[in-house]
Amino acid sequence: MKYCNSLTKYSRFKTRAVKVGNISIGGENPIRIQSMTTTDTMNTEATIEESIRMIKAGCELIRITAPSKKEAENLKNIKTGLVKRGYHNPIIADIHYTPNAAEIAAKIIEKVRVNPGNYADKKKFETLNYTDESYKAELSRIREKFTPLVRICKKYGTAMRIGTNHGSLSDRILSRYGDTPKGMVESAMEFLHICRDEDYHEVILSMKASNTRIMVQAYRLLVAEMIKKDMNYPLHLGVTEAGEGEDGRIKSAVGIGALLADGIGDTIRVSLTEAPEFEMPVAQKILFHFTGIEKHKEIKAISKNPLYSFEYRKRKANKILNIGGENPPIVKADFSLKKKITPASFFALGYNYSMSLDKWHISDMAADYVYVGDHDINFEVPGTLGVIFNYKTWITHKKGYPYFTTKEYLNENLKSKKMNMIHTCFADLSQDLIEKIKLDKTAVLLIDSHHKNGIAEQRRLFIELMCNDIMSPVVIGRAYKDLSQEKLQVFASTDIGALLLDGLGDGIFIKAENCISDQMLNSLSFGILQASRTRISKTEYISCPSCGRTLFDLQETTAKIRKETDHLKGVKIGIMGCIVNGPGEMANADYGYVGTGKGKITLYKEQKVVEKNVPEAKAVTALINLIKEHGDWVEKK
Numbered sequence: 001m002k003y004c005n006s007l008t009k010y011s012r013f014k015t016r017a018v019k020v021g022n023i024s025i026g027g028e029n030p031i032r033i034q035s036m037t038t039t040d041t042m043n044t045e046a047t048i049e050e051s052i053r054m055i056k057a058g059c060e061l062i063r064i065t066a067p068s069k070k071e072a073e074n075l076k077n078i079k080t081g082l083v084k085r086g087y088h089n090p091i092i093a094d095i096h097y098t099p100n101a102a103e104i105a106a107k108i109i110e111k112v113r114v115n116p117g118n119y120a121d122k123k124k125f126e127t128l129n130y131t132d133e134s135y136k137a138e139l140s141r142i143r144e145k146f147t148p149l150v151r152i153c154k155k156y157g158t159a160m161r162i163g164t165n166h167g168s169l170s171d172r173i174l175s176r177y178g179d180t181p182k183g184m185v186e187s188a189m190e191f192l193h194i195c196r197d198e199d200y201h202e203v204i205l206s207m208k209a210s211n212t213r214i215m216v217q218a219y220r221l222l223v224a225e226m227i228k229k230d231m232n233y234p235l236h237l238g239v240t241e242a243g244e245g246e247d248g249r250i251k252s253a254v255g256i257g258a259l260l261a262d263g264i265g266d267t268i269r270v271s272l273t274e275a276p277e278f279e280m281p282v283a284q285k286i287l288f289h290f291t292g293i294e295k296h297k298e299i300k301a302i303s304k305n306p307l308y309s310f311e312y313r314k315r316k317a318n319k320i321l322n323i324g325g326e327n328p329p330i331v332k333a334d335f336s337l338k339k340k341i342t343p344a345s346f347f348a349l350g351y352n353y354s355m356s357l358d359k360w361h362i363s364d365m366a367a368d369y370v371y372v373g374d375h376d377i378n379f380e381v382p383g384t385l386g387v388i389f390n391y392k393t394w395i396t397h398k399k400g401y402p403y404f405t406t407k408e409y410l411n412e413n414l415k416s417k418k419m420n421m422i423h424t425c426f427a428d429l430s431q432d433l434i435e436k437i438k439l440d441k442t443a444v445l446l447i448d449s450h451h452k453n454g455i456a457e458q459r460r461l462f463i464e465l466m467c468n469d470i471m472s473p474v475v476i477g478r479a480y481k482d483l484s485q486e487k488l489q490v491f492a493s494t495d496i497g498a499l500l501l502d503g504l505g506d507g508i509f510i511k512a513e514n515c516i517s518d519q520m521l522n523s524l525s526f527g528i529l530q531a532s533r534t535r536i537s538k539t540e541y542i543s544c545p546s547c548g549r550t551l552f553d554l555q556e557t558t559a560k561i562r563k564e565t566d567h568l569k570g571v572k573i574g575i576m577g578c579i580v581n582g583p584g585e586m587a588n589a590d591y592g593y594v595g596t597g598k599g600k601i602t603l604y605k606e607q608k609v610v611e612k613n614v615p616e617a618k619a620v621t622a623l624i625n626l627i628k629e630h631g632d633w634v635e636k637k
Contacts, residue, residue: 002219002227004262008299008460010453012263013223018202020159021090021110023060025204025267026234032267033283034061036094037277041071048081050276055089058280061115063092072104095119099145100188106152116187117168128175138172143194150198157472159202160238164188166209181218185225187446202534205233210542211314211588212255213533215239216501219259220309234266241542244273244558246523249282249486250493251531257494258501260290261455273543273558285490295505296452299460306466307502314503315466317473320419321442322368323506324473326533330507333524337513343379349520350381360604364537364569371403387422401586406433406550421446421570423528426461437472446475446509454478454499462504475507483515493528500532539568541576542589552577552595552616560620567636590632593623605630
């Protein structure tokens, strides 16, 4: 199935233009940036002030929660207050569970967002058995509940986003399609068909999930479905509940960037568990990374595509040491530009040497290999760390493993018997190289790109390898220079994460000259692998951005929970400010902490409620006790 215009020649998927107040989304319009307020919607002044801060940071559309009729009615006061201060940005009402609030809001503001999972359904996590007849009856019930809003939007010229969330699919959809990207697409399509039957087309679609694989697959399936049915509605991109800090930025860039790289997306929202004005700079950097990409040099067209774009399948690769095979992707660090390498240099890579015990302590985020170029290492390194030297230096001492240029690999005969790493760009992939690496069970490729559309060029290289039945492991390499921490996080996460989501790559190597510290770079590398779900090395937090529905201080609570649990490798903890996505997102979490009333928390084990109405002051301790009860707790070292 086709889901974008081309995998080798960048162009945006052409959608219809949808008018939202004084701006348009889709068509030839630039990709818009939006965000959501965190204030109580009934606090008019606070919401106006926060909206202005967001606008000044670069937000073009302001989304505000309207959980009931009174909040929907107060949107008029907020809109009037913004206009009086000279701000005419479109306002979006965020609706869950309350059709009556949506119908009020649609007469006041420029756009409403509805969630098809809870607009006409209540979630009980029940498995329901439908006949075709009873399923049709359910669709008729939804039509009856949803049509009044569609007609109001059409009459008032109000736009609508049908926003599917992986965490809040209805029991009906889950029973028929499962917890899948296909279920997400069908959930939106049920509502979209009603809009189309009413000849209403001012619609934008979204497929959000906290799992980047599911999110990307769902958007691709949605576009493929639209192409099949000759539809072209604009797409709103976002990774929901991405989290905070470095993790939230990496996760957002991996998911949103992978889709933008293929020309998918007309508006984006970065969801961070931080003040909303901090989301815009991240969104701007993601978009900036693709500036001018349409002018890239030609990449050889694909005659046969072996990739699986709608489900995750890892490319098969030979196992060479701990690279390839069933191993998770390795992290290769870069020390080649250092003036001097000492034992202390390895602290930044997750290795700490104890003088008293004469041992190296290895963390869960310890790099697997380090490239030292022409340096010599005259001390004992950790046993789990592979050291890679430039080939001409390696042949002088035969320590560690050699790193070849393509020319050296083709012309030299002396090699390591265990592992040989070869620097390769797409242009280097000659027939001679293909034939040699195909027979070499020690060859690991380190692929690089300096192409304007590096994602497409490196993906094309993988396709060439697969079409030639080459199973050499591949380490994805990218080089950057003179970037800020946030720019490097966004650029590297986008470039490398997009390939990892397609099952490509047996390791990553980020060369970052004059950017950030070695420790930060090591953390970024492991963060990209975690965000793409290819290697889990730390606790994962699925935490929503705050909004007016939030029943506790999300930023403060997330920080408290992280402080107590950040050593629990592989454990996933959902932290949700309210009930809207809380229970559903527990499908992706091992434990859940969900606000269900003022000062009251409900704790989950996966999707099952285990303790209700826990006082907020005692809830973090109760969460820790729950983790201990189920055997997932270890003490901090």
